[in-house]
Amino acid sequence: MFFRIVGESFSRNPLRKWLAAVALVLGMAITTAALTVALDVGDRLAREFRAFGANLVVSPTADTLPLEIGGVDYRPVEEGSYLPEADLGKLKTIFWRHNIIGFSPFLEVPAILERDSSGPAIRTTLTGTWVNHSVAIPDGTIFQTGVLRTHPWWKVEGAWFDDSKQDCVVGAGLAARTGLKPGDTVTLRFARAGLAPLVQPGQTPSEERHVSMHVTGILSTGGTEEQVVMAPLAVVQALTGRTGEFRRLMVSALTRPEDEFSRRDPSTMSKAEYDRWFCAPYISSIALQIRQVLPGADVQVIRQVAEGEGRILTRITALMWLVCIAALLAAGLVVGATAATSVLERHSEIGLMKALGAPMGTVSALFLAEQLVLAFVGGGLGYVAGEGLAYLMGQAVFGVPATGRLILLPVILLLAAAVVLAGSLIPLGRVARLDPAPVLRGE
Amino acid sequence: MFWRVLRGSLRESRGRLAVALVAIISGAAVSSALLDLQFDAERKFTREFRTLGANVVVSPPSTGSRTDEESPVFGGEELQKIISVSNGGQSGVTTFAPFLFVVAHSAESSVILAGTWLDEAPRLAPWWKVQGQWVSNRADRQHCLVGRQVARQLKLSPGSSFEVTHAGRKINLEVSGILSTGGAEDNQVYVNLAVAQGIAGVGDGVGLVEINVGGNAERVQNFVTELAARVPELEVRPLRQIAQAEGQLLSRLRMLLLVTVALVLALTGLCVLATMATLAMERRSDIGLMKALGGAMPRLVRMFLAEVGLLGAVGGALGSLLGAVLAAWIGRRVFGTAISARLEVFPLTIALMMAVAMAGATPLRLLSRVRPAVVLRGG
Incomplete structure (x- = not known):
């Protein structure tokens, strides 16, 4: 009987039920889409932030002070210590290996650029790095990385050098000074015992070397790298006798914004807290994990990038959550209002039932059951529609569809049920107090 | 006569109208808050980006x-x-x-x-x-x-x-x-x-x-x-590292906000529309009676439009005030400074809500086919 009445109500007045369901579907679709995007936006934007470049820098612990002004390192090759290139594959074996987007090792050596004409020689730096290098990972896979990943804003007019050839690119500033262009050959001279200004008076460079390289492109970076000559790491290693070594590693990693917890000193944490810290992609825990696989390395957070990124990410995520809550509130109110209307407009029906002797409890149960059926159907459809919208939104904004989350389905269904029940209960309470007689008379 | 019927109709169905008003107000509040946000957020984020340095x-x-x-x-x-x-x-x-x-x-x-x-x-x-x-x-x-x-x-x-x-x-x-x-x-x-x-x-x-x-x-x-x-x-x-990445991120953010705002606006509008349509549907018997008494259909539609238009205007006005408060709160919560309400958002929201509410009267067109006798019988 109970179910027959509920069923009857749906089949007898489909249009009215459809309108209520449409409001419900739309409301739940907004909620689903907003929730999905809010859950996704942190990860997506963290990836976008990698356009700012590396956020971790690795250097040898026992290194001497780099004497770098305007991209020129004034330190001789003999000074300072180096890190082994062979260890780099281990970076992709740490706990958060998938968060390591890319890394580029750098080896710099002071050099003197000789011009063809008898003009004065120009002091510069020869920098060795990877453009797009294949790194063997201990688990047997290959990882492609280099400045293309860690320095996405660097632009080359012409072409990048091939990591396996003895070619180079010349910084735009240096190229402007010397008139070098792609296709030229550049001759560099460098002394193995350091460079003139830092050689103490009376001491002469013991051995000089010359190297000629083919220029494949002009590098413009907007930074100090525009004053240097850049060549494959292997070439610079061979020239300096530092085979298999580098001096600086730039790492670009996806991280979670720092919070109160992550700023604490890990040594003061309890075991459980330490585990939680270690297993969260905070930049400080990634730095620690890198330190563990690279012995003798000092891993520093590039605070300029990390701080700004953390702050902006936190703001955007908070903003999306608030927009999401606002949308949810509006959707809830509208859906609740629709539910209330659908109860109100049937007060004559309720009057009739009461007049026939139905207790108010049964009448309410009848109505609530009807609304719940509506809530589940509408909520389910709304979830599907909302995930579709979130997919399109992700595609439109980030070029990558937002990942649907099944966990949201029960949340949305419960929410729909709660909103509809709340919307129905208030008018039901009012209707319960009505006297059947005047209602039936049509007043 | 027109106004008297309108007043009577408004007074008679206070409960139902209050419910519809709640729907319109919440729709308007979210719409105007999001519009304020959309206008202001880019400036706010640009300032945030300045913490990245020179x-x-x-x-x-x-x-x-x-x-x-x-x-x-x-x-x-x-x-x-x-x-x-x-x-x-x-x-x-x-x-x-x-x-x-x-x-x-x-x-x-x-x-x-x-x-x-x-x-x-x-x-x-x-x-x-x-x-x-x-x-x-x-x-x-x-x-x-x-x-x-x-x-x-x-x-x-x-x-x-x-x-x-x-x-x-x-x-x-x-x-x-x-x-x-x-x-x-x-x-x-x-x-x-x-x-x-x-x-x-x-x-x-x-x-x-x-x-x-x-x-x-x-x-x-x-x-x-x-x-x-x-x-x-x-x-x-x-400095290209900062400038380029910043530009790229800003355009992403603008897009993200725009899409979210457009989506929520559209869906909120549709939600309100559905509620208003429900309101129109239950006017069946009123309209049947009026038609039986010889009322002309265009006039009846006009009356209903006036009613929901008024509802939209009032709801829109109250909602945009609420929206300004909401936007200010979001601004303080997220950026530490309030997002200033923009004057043009008020009329925009009110117009939007009136349009949506009046569009909800579309089912009335279907009612022009209503045969008074059937409706009055309660069929």
């Missing part, structure tokens, strides 16, 4: 040959020009500072001495972390900030002092704080500009000026063009 650098052009140890410097005259352009009201410059780098010697090792306005540093480079004390006075010739690596190398700690020499000149510095940034600053000693100028013997020369320009890419470009015209002998360049 985006314009002025330096002497790197032409000619230099084989000497010093990096090229430019004089105080150019610096004054840069200051006057930067302090101009329309420039958008939030902060700027000159720098001078000198390779000096301390004990056995070489170290880079960087001179700048140390009181300006916390604003130009908010990510600097100092263990100890900042140097808060530009005229302080005694104290310095020592990079993390330098402190380790020279075994310095806050309070200790050391000697720096360059080209025969000698100064004594007291360590005020240890600086850690993860960048080149870790390997440098930061002193006030005058100290560096003194030891380098360059008078009032500076090596470069870092400028933090607020606003979008276009504004930064305008500033660069303007400044380059004033100091043609210097090189003014935007």
Whole structure:
């Protein structure tokens, strides 16, 4: 009987039920889409932030002070210590290996650029790095990385050098000074015992070397790298006798914004807290994990990038959550209002039932059951529609569809049920107090 | 007559109208809050991006040959020009500072001495972390900030002092704080500009000026063009690492907000529409009665439109007030400063809500086919 009445109500007045369901579907679709995007936006934007470049820098612990002004390192090759290139594959074996987007090792050596004409020689730096290098990972896979990943804003007019050839690119500033262009050959001279200004008076460079390289492109970076000559790491290693070594590693990693917890000193944490810290992609825990696989390395957070990124990410995520809550509130109110209307407009029906002797409890149960059926159907459809919208939104904004989350389905269904029940209960309470007689008379 | 029926109708169905009003108000509140947000968020985020540091650098052009140890410097005259352009009201410059780098010697090792306005540093480079004390006075010739690596190398700690020499000149510095940034600053000693100028013997020369320009890419470009015209002998360049990534992120954010706002607006509108349509549907018997009494259909529709239009206007007005409060709250919560409500959002929201509410009257068109007899019988 109970179910027959509920069923009857749906089949007898489909249009009215459809309108209520449409409001419900739309409301739940907004909620689903907003929730999905809010859950996704942190990860997506963290990836976008990698356009700012590396956020971790690795250097040898026992290194001497780099004497770098305007991209020129004034330190001789003999000074300072180096890190082994062979260890780099281990970076992709740490706990958060998938968060390591890319890394580029750098080896710099002071050099003197000789011009063809008898003009004065120009002091510069020869920098060795990877453009797009294949790194063997201990688990047997290959990882492609280099400045293309860690320095996405660097632009080359012409072409990048091939990591396996003895070619180079010349910084735009240096190229402007010397008139070098792609296709030229550049001759560099460098002394193995350091460079003139830092050689103490009376001491002469013991051995000089010359190297000629083919220029494949002009590098413009907007930074100090525009004053240097850049060549494959292997070439610079061979020239300096530092085979298999580098001096600086730039790492670009996806991280979670720092919070109160992550700023604490890990040594003061309890075991459980330490585990939680270690297993969260905070930049400080990634730095620690890198330190563990690279012995003798000092891993520093590039605070300029990390701080700004953390702050902006936190703001955007908070903003999306608030927009999401606002949308949810509006959707809830509208859906609740629709539910209330659908109860109100049937007060004559309720009057009739009461007049026939139905207790108010049964009448309410009848109505609530009807609304719940509506809530589940509408909520389910709304979830599907909302995930579709979130997919399109992700595609439109980030070029990558937002990942649907099944966990949201029960949340949305419960929410729909709660909103509809709340919307129905208030008018039901009012209707319960009505006297059947005047209602039936049509007043 | 029209107005009397309207008034009567409004009074009679108070409960139902109140419910519809709630729907319209909440729709309007969210719409206007999101519109306010959309207009203001880009400006807010642009300001946030300025915490990433300087985006314009002025330096002497790197032409000619230099084989000497010093990096090229430019004089105080150019610096004054840069200051006057930067302090101009329309420039958008939030902060700027000159720098001078000198390779000096301390004990056995070489170290880079960087001179700048140390009181300006916390604003130009908010990510600097100092263990100890900042140097808060530009005229302080005694104290310095020592990079993390330098402190380790020279075994310095806050309070200790050391000697720096360059080209025969000698100064004594007291360590005020240890600086850690993860960048080149870790390997440098930061002193006030005058100290560096003194030891380098360059008078009032500076090596470069870092400028933090607020606003979008276009504004930064305008500033660069303007400044380059004033100091043609210097090189003014935007820092691409910051500028490009910032532009890219801003366009993503704009898109994200726009899509979210458009979506929520559209769906909220549809929700309100559905509610209003329900309201129209239950007018069946009223309309049947009016038709039976000889009322003309267009007039009946007009009456209903007036009713829901009024509802839309009232709901829209109340909702946009609520929306302004909501936007201000979101602004304070997210950015720390309120998002100012924009005047044009009020009429926009009201118009939107009226349009949506009146569009909800569409089912009435279906009612023109209603046969009074059937409806009055209750069928």
